[in-house]
Amino acid sequence: MTGANDKLTAADYPLAEKRPDMVRGRRGKSLDDITLASVIDGSVTLEDLSITDTALRQQADIARATGRATLAQNFERAAELVNVPEAAIMRMYELLRPGRAASAEELLAVATELRQAYSAPRMAEFVTEAAEVYTRRGLFKRRF
Amino acid sequence: MTQEPVGTANRWKRFSDWDERALRLDKFAAEDPENGFAAFSSPHDPKPAVELSAGAVASMDGVAARDFDMIDTFIANYHIDHEIAPEAMAMPSLQVARMLVDMHVPRGDLVRLARGMTPAKLADVVARLSSLEIAFAYSKMRARRTPGNQAHVTNAKDDPLQMAADAATAVALGFDEIETTMRVARNAWSNAVACAVGASVGRWGTLFQCSSEEAEELKIGMAGFTSYAETVSVYGTEKSFIDGDDTPWSKAFLAAAYASRGIKMRCTSGAGSELLMGFHEKKSMLYLEARCLCLQRAMGVQGTQNGGIDGAPVTCTVPGGMRELMAENLIAVWLDLECASGNDARATESEIRVGAKILPYLLAGSDLICSGFGSILKYDNSFNASLLNGEELEDYLVLQRDFEADGGLTPVGEQQILDLRTRAVEALGAVLEELDLGSPTAEMKSSVVTASGSDETRSYLPRDATIISEAILERGITVVDVIKALHARGFVEEAGHLLQLVRLRVSGDYLQTSALVRQGKVLSAINDENDYLGPGTGYRLDAQRREEIVAIRDVLTREEVLREESLHRAGEVKRISYRLKGTATAGNDRQEVVIGVSPAFGLKLFRTVAGHPLSAVMRELVDGIESGGCKARVVRLRHTADTSFLGLSAAMLSGSGVGIGIQAKGTAVIHQKDRLPHNNLELFSNAPITKLEHYRRMGANAAAYVRGELPEQVVVPTRGEAMGSRYHARVSLIYAIETEMAGEAQEPEELELAFLETKR
Known part of the structure; x- marks a missing residue:
């Protein structure tokens, strides 16, 4: 059996079929635990039907192993957003749209928040990069 | 003649016909790259190029890094694979285009090269392919094997x-x-x-x-x-x-x-x-x-x-x-x-x-x-x-x-x-x-x-x-x-x-x-x-x-066609009888027109593809012949089901030398005994649109030929319907029933017709 640290490959895909032992919901439920009966009795909730950062990193490994490095990077960024609440995601997205942030500092504050509150260094770096480019291209002006 | 309005008199009216087609609702634009109307190339498109320096893209498609817009920056930072770019960009575009349509070059090799190509390079390569080549390359290059929708x-x-x-x-x-x-x-x-x-x-x-x-x-x-x-x-x-x-x-x-x-x-x-x-x-x-x-x-x-x-x-x-x-x-x-x-x-x-x-x-x-x-x-x-x-x-x-x-x-x-x-x-x-x-x-x-x-x-x-x-x-x-x-x-x-x-x-x-x-x-x-x-x-x-x-709906089968025909048998039995009078021989009545019907006519098949009962068709033919002062004699030809030979065989049995051949599906011909098989007097090949009145006029014209006259030929008007698509599957199944009943050595039979209902 492959250890937890070994990288997954195309042979492990789809995980739900080939490696069901590795697939867990956010509260640790296995796919077999997620049944209609358990949804009806309330033991499975919407939270159990959500993807985990682990699953996204596993899918990133598979993407990289099949030659899709940029897709892997997206999954890795996504893994960092799994624990970011919906409202925060909406707020950050809105600030990244043109003319929403008044200055680079507003975006850099988001980067700091991502790094410190959500342990999301990749996303933080990504937003920092946006701040630099927006500065160079003059995007910090109001559109409405 | 009516007077054409000034200004339209010199127009070929086909253009007016074309004006009415749905196509003319589409509007077309002139090629005009300055204003963005160019599909494949504009003088303002950059030449493909990439320059790498110190682990970064120094320039791409003619733009220096300091002038990159947001899109250039994102592509340079995340798309361009520095390992592959020098190799991929150096390959002549025509060579890469040929690789795209070469079934021996695996998809994976080409996907790898694309990671090192700039937008201008990718566009330059695919622009060298014809539509057919693009479709083929697409089929080879799409990622998942099974298509979806x-x-x-x-x-x-x-x-x-x-x-x-x-x-x-x-x-x-x-x-x-x-x-x-x-x-x-x-x-x-x-x-x-x-x-x-x-x-x-x-x-x-x-x-x-x-x-x-x-x-x-x-x-x-x-x-x-x-x-x-x-x-x-x-x-x-x-x-x-x-x-x-x-x-x-x-x-x-x-x-x-x-x-x-x-x-x-x-x-x-x-x-x-x-x-x-x-x-x-x-x-x-x-x-x-x-x-x-x-x-x-x-x-x-x-x-x-x-x-x-x-x-x-x-x-x-x-x-x-x-x-x-x-x-x-x-x-x-x-x-x-x-x-x-x-x-x-x-x-x-x-x-x-x-x-x-x-x-x-x-x-x-x-x-x-x-x-x-x-x-x-x-x-x-x-x-x-x-x-x-x-x-x-x-x-x-x-x-x-x-x-x-x-x-x-x-x-x-x-x-x-x-x-x-x-x-x-x-x-x-x-x-x-x-x-x-x-x-x-x-x-x-x-x-x-x-x-x-x-x-x-x-x-x-x-x-x-x-x-x-x-x-x-x-x-x-x-x-x-x-x-x-x-x-x-x-x-x-x-x-x-x-x-x-x-x-x-x-x-x-x-x-x-x-x-x-x-x-x-x-x-x-x-x-x-x-x-x-x-x-x-x-x-x-x-x-x-x-x-x-x-498995689309409403597909014809032989069983279905025979079943539908059998539904019409009962009605026809009440309307007409074909009494067998023995082997038919050549007649010597100079006023007769012989109608030669096909092998399955009225036996297994009962209506034309236009839906006319064969009894009604026979009645019109006979009435038409009689209206021209001639007599109709009916024979069943059993050696052939082909219209031309039905017609010619009927003509050769006819005392006047004029005969009509008709298949159960309604295709008919007026023939004369000394003519070549396919050089008939009149042919009614579009059975699906042939009306009962046409059969009547056909009978009348046959009589006119007996009298030595040249009548106005019956032209069944067509509006260009796709007859083949509408009827040929059915016709082929019906015709096979006729040919199955035909046999080379079978003699013609003399029939006596009796119409069992008064004409409406």
């Missing part, structure tokens, strides 16, 4: 009941994805619940999206109702991007956000969007699109909805526009992106252009051939009419059968559709009641089940949908509540199906490139990789899938 499910009233019924219908037809949108923006939640419930009827696995405002769409996804998103648009110029109210970074953030919620996502881009938005920078459509596609790979999205999309109509106004749409799709799959290949916004009013547009995709296959196919009627499509719609869906099913090509759809029987639609409206009705969102009446539901479109329903209106939609949003109803409601009301199978779909999120397997669900299993570019390397490889129609595709 996507449907639009919307209606003009935002009626959730109809949405559910139509979603179930689309699922039954085999669509892998369904996409909805609204007439009224705030009805999104009602649409989402209705489609999610409808799509759970019959089978599970059809992915579903609700196209709405970016933030709202993500929220609906988070509530579990949708399983994918595709309206994350990107553009090829910086100003268009900003006008679209996003940047590459905001869109890439959104891409990560969708993945973080376990929702499949693709971007959208297409030729013509920059032109429509007024910021084309004088570049060709293909070059701008190559930028969009490199950007999408750079963002790390698994796929793209690409091929004009909303810009397809304007793209199709310029020379090479349709070829350009194919070329940009080719770049998409070459960049290893899933491709939902357009063929959605109706780019023309001409049905010929529609058919021509779809054919290469049907033949080549695509991850999703249409994005989407209008599964509903044109007026119900809230995205605007698609290239193909509910009206034309059967045409598409037949095209699949004609070309033995898998377009992703499967014909469904009438009763099955009715059952599924009934189940879908009952299921949604139960959910609405259970969640206290509404209580649709039996009349509302039944009006929806049988309605072809919303004009025919007496159900919910947009305002009703708004009330439902706002309640779902305010009360925070999620997919789990809907699953429970279905279960509570006995829709256990549907509850299970919906849960299966949401459960896909846990493993995230369907986030990988080109993923869809077939028979409960995720199929993607990883476990269903396109392995095309020439004939015998890649996607092939297997026997079972072929059987599904060919």
Whole structure:
């Protein structure tokens, strides 16, 4: 059996079929635990039907192993957003749209928040990069 | 003669005929690169080039790094593979173009090279391919082996009941994805619940999206109702991007956000969007699109909805526009992106252009051939009419059968559709009641089940949908509540199906490139990789899938034709008798016309293909002959069923030398004994449009020939109907019954006709 640290490959895909032992919901439920009966009795909730950062990193490994490095990077960024609440995601997205942030500092504050509150260094770096480019291209002006 | 108005007298009237055709509603634009109207090349397109320095892209396609706009920057930072770029950019474009159509060069080799190519280079390569070569290369380069298709499910009233019924219908037809949108923006939640419930009827696995405002769409996804998103648009110029109210970074953030919620996502881009938005920078459509596609790979999205999309109509106004749409799709799959290949916004009013547009995709296959196919009627499509719609869906099913090509759809029987639609409206009705969102009446539901479109329903209106939609949003109803409601009301199978779909999120397997669900299993570019390397490889129609595709409705069989004929036997027996009087011999009455009927005439076959009973046809022929002062004698010829030889044989038995030959299907000829077999006097070959009066005049003309006159020949007027397509299958089956009864050595029989009814 492959250890937890070994990288997954195309042979492990789809995980739900080939490696069901590795697939867990956010509260640790296995796919077999997620049944209609358990949804009806309330033991499975919407939270159990959500993807985990682990699953996204596993899918990133598979993407990289099949030659899709940029897709892997997206999954890795996504893994960092799994624990970011919906409202925060909406707020950050809105600030990244043109003319929403008044200055680079507003975006850099988001980067700091991502790094410190959500342990999301990749996303933080990504937003920092946006701040630099927006500065160079003059995007910090109001559109409405 | 009437006086022509001045000014039109010198016009060839064919132009007026052409003016009336639907094609002339299409408007065409002159090629004009300065104003953005150029499909493949503009003098302002850059020459392909890349310069790498100290681990960074120093310049790309003629632009220095310090002058990069946001799109250049994102592509340079995330798309260009520094290991591959020097090699890929140095290869002559023509050589790469040839590799794309070389079945011996594996897809993987070309995908690797694309990672090192700039937008200008990718465009330069595909521009060297003809339309046929693009289609072939597309077939080889698309990521997933098995083709699929996507449907639009919307209606003009935002009626959730109809949405559910139509979603179930689309699922039954085999669509892998369904996409909805609204007439009224705030009805999104009602649409989402209705489609999610409808799509759970019959089978599970059809992915579903609700196209709405970016933030709202993500929220609906988070509530579990949708399983994918595709309206994350990107553009090829910086100003268009900003006008679209996003940047590459905001869109890439959104891409990560969708993945973080376990929702499949693709971007959208297409030729013509920059032109429509007024910021084309004088570049060709293909070059701008190559930028969009490199950007999408750079963002790390698994796929793209690409091929004009909303810009397809304007793209199709310029020379090479349709070829350009194919070329940009080719770049998409070459960049290893899933491709939902357009063929959605109706780019023309001409049905010929529609058919021509779809054919290469049907033949080549695509991850999703249409994005989407209008599964509903044109007026119900809230995205605007698609290239193909509910009206034309059967045409598409037949095209699949004609070309033995898998377009992703499967014909469904009438009763099955009715059952599924009934189940879908009952299921949604139960959910609405259970969640206290509404209580649709039996009349509302039944009006929806049988309605072809919303004009025919007496159900919910947009305002009703708004009330439902706002309640779902305010009360925070999620997919789990809907699953429970279905279960509570006995829709256990549907509850299970919906849960299966949401459960896909846990493993995230369907986030990988080109993923869809077939028979409960995720199929993607990883476990269903396109392995095309020439004939015998890649996607092939297997026997079972072929059987599904060919099973369209109302297919004629020999048994069916014989059964229909036998229904007419009873009527004919009451109208006519053919008494056998022994072997027929040559006559010597100079006033007789012999009518030679075919072997099965009145024995196994009883009406012409125009539907005339043979008794009526015989009566007209006889009356016509007698009206010209001649006598009719009837013989059954049993050595041949061919019209010409029936006619000539009848003429040779006739004392006057004039005879008529007639087949049971109604084809007839007037012949004369000394003529060559195919050099007859008059031929009535278009049996389907030959009327009883024509048979009468035929008899009268035969008599005129006996008198030595030259009558006005009977011309059966045709309006150019496709007789062969309408009748030849039936005719061939009927004719085989005649030829089976014919035998070379069989003598002709003398018949005595008796008409058993008085003529009406």
